[in-house]
Amino acid sequence: MGERRIQHSLVTHDEHDDRHYGAVHVPVYDSSLFTFPSVAKMDRADEEGSYTYSRGNNPTVNELERKLALLEGGERARCFATGMGAISAAVLSVVRAGDHIVCVNQVYGPAKRLMGEYLQRYGVETDFVDGSDLMAIEAAIRPNTKLLYLESPSSLLFELQNLKACAELARRQGIRTIIDNTWATPCYQNPLKYGIDMVVHSLTKYAGGHSDAMGGVVIGSEQLIGELDRNELVLLGAVMQPQVAALVVRGLRTxxxxxxxxxxxxxxxxxxxxxxxxxxxxxxxxxxxxxxxxxxxxxxxxxxxxxxxxxxxxxxxxxxxxxxxxxxxxxxxxxxxxxxxxxxxxxxxxxxxxxxxxxxxxxxxxxxxxxxxxxxxxxxxxxxx
Ligand SMILES: Cc1ncc(COP(=O)(O)O)c(C=O)c1O
CATH class of the missing domain: 3.90.1150.10 (Aspartate Aminotransferase, domain 1)
Incomplete structure (x- = not known):
């Protein structure tokens, strides 16, 4: 109950912010780029944390990411154009050619195709297992397994995985864990606290909440999200639009x-x-x-x-x-x-x-x-x- 009250305040309360003239709702910075008064100032953009280009960072999108990281109890979040954009980026940030994935068999269809079919082109193999059976998960692990991908509950048959047990098993063997937490939302399940490495959500669902916007997010540690930020976010470029970010911030309020x-x-x-x-x-x-x-x-x-x-x-x-x-x-x-x-x-x-x-x-x-x-x-x- 106490935890829930904190969440209510996280989504409803924003501090007064002079950068936005005290605007009570985060403004939409619908600008693709940000300019500088001098070359010297532009050269210092990174060290001063200045915005340069919205495929990398945008103030409205960053505000949504800040809120989502807080809600999930993660250090950092990065948003994507869709839930699948987030899932693909998260998976690709972990696996390399020759790696193996263990994935629960009740996973969202396109995520299943990504891992089970598409990634085969790049030499990544996936085994699908009954996620409710920890022994089946353990038995599927190979020496080259690098990722355990979970979805709990799943979104048709509502099968659960024991998150703490899965995280412990994976950590012991040096395997990363990703979970699709869309069904439960950060209100009702926080997998990072059980030791899961990265959480993905389709923001198209509850977070947006009004069937008028698509988006996705990956949340995790500074280190893991930092790597994904430098590579999959900027290189694949499936980033969230600032207009959508403002809609999702509005969705989060309720x-x-x-x-x-x-x-x-x-x-x-x-x-x-x-x-x-x-x-x-x-x-x-x-x-x-x-x-x-x-x-x-x-x-x-x-x-x-x-x-x-x-x-x-x-x-x-x-x-x-x-x-x-x-x-x-x-x-x-x-x-x-x-x-x-x-x-x-x-x-x-x-x-x-x-x-x-x-x-x-x-x-x-x-x-x-x-x-x-x-x-x-x-x-x-x-x-x-
Ligand atoms: C459980 C689950 N995860 C991920 C997604 C993908 O989200 P998006 O449609 O935003 O790409 C969906 C979409 O239906 C879903 O049901």
């Missing part, structure tokens, strides 16, 4: 408040879904029936708005259900104000018999309205007790 609301709504919807006898599996780490609920309680201080369920193999029936929903709009993202639904699948062995999974994102609407919407859609799609 992040703790919105997360409470998403959590309460998702808890109510998850409990309702869990009470329906015609649903097979309702997956939400906040439910006591979640197989890793105990671990979730230990390493997270709250829950997000994303959950999923299964209801047999009849895809057409699920499509009828989804098409009947009025509050839930059909779409893939999450983290904004609006509730969303998408039909995805759980991959099973043998291939070809994948199980349809409905993913719901609980926005800021009244939970009662959402439950009424779901009830009506289940009925008209032919789901009965």
């Amino acid at each position: 992040l703790p408040l919105r997360m409470e609301r998403h959590q309460n709504g998702a808890m109510a919807v998850a409990a309702y879904l869990a009470s329906l006898p015609f649903l097979d599996r309702v997956r939400y780490p906040g439910l006591p029936s979640h197989p890793q609920h105990q671990l979730a309680e230990e390493q997270m201080s709250g829950y997000g708005g994303l959950l999923s369920f299964e209801a047999g193999l009849d895809r057409e029936k699920l499509i009828r259900f989804i098409d009947q929903l009025t509050y839930f709009r059909i779409g893939f993202s999450w983290g904004g104000y609006e509730s969303l639904v998408s039909l995805q699948e759980r991959i099973v062995d043998p291939p070809g018999r994948n199980v349809p999974v409905v993913r719901l994102y609980i926005g800021l609407e009244e939970p009662g309205d959402l439950i009424r919407d779901l009830t009506a859609a289940f009925q008209s799609a032919g789901f009965h007790d």
Whole structure:
């Protein structure tokens, strides 16, 4: 509770700042470059910490980075144009040709392709393992393993990894750890305190919070983020625009408040879904029936708005259900104000018999309205007790 109060102040309170004429919200420095009154002054730009060019540093983007580092308890943060920009930069900052990655198998799809397919071109191999099984992670480690990539909870089946145990295992073997912490946000999970090296977020989700901006961030130690800053940020150049940074700073002001609301709504919807006898599996780490609920309680201080369920193999029936929903709009993202639904699948062995999974994102609407919407859609799609 105490920790949460600090977070509220971190996002709502800015000190008076004469550099901005006392402006209460950080101004948008929408300038690609910064000029100098003399060559001598330009020559001293680095030592004086002056801004020169916005692909490297921009005051508005830096302000967002300062806040995100504080929220995650990291020394430094660097922002990117998207979450994938942040993930690619973080991964590339660790691996070299000939290296090996161990990655959890429920990881976000494009991150899986980056490590499992794309990086093969550069001689980097990846093994995907069941992240809930520490022994499977340990067994996958090779002498050339340089990175353990985590996502906890994952964003379709909500599988968790034991962050402290993973960090200790990796440190013992000199392996770097990266986690995608987008689901829990810095409000509800701070992986750096368990010894994870770098945290990535898609800011497109909860941090932006209004489905009108894309962004990403990597947070970690001065040393690791410094290296990434000199190389992947400036060389690949997928940097965040200052206009977007100001939108995300604005989003952060209400992040703790919105997360409470998403959590309460998702808890109510998850409990309702869990009470329906015609649903097979309702997956939400906040439910006591979640197989890793105990671990979730230990390493997270709250829950997000994303959950999923299964209801047999009849895809057409699920499509009828989804098409009947009025509050839930059909779409893939999450983290904004609006509730969303998408039909995805759980991959099973043998291939070809994948199980349809409905993913719901609980926005800021009244939970009662959402439950009424779901009830009506289940009925008209032919789901009965
Ligand atoms: C868990 C997770 N991580 C990362 C990303 C990538 O973020 P972005 O779309 O901002 O590149 C997403 C996007 O859906 C996501 O769901």
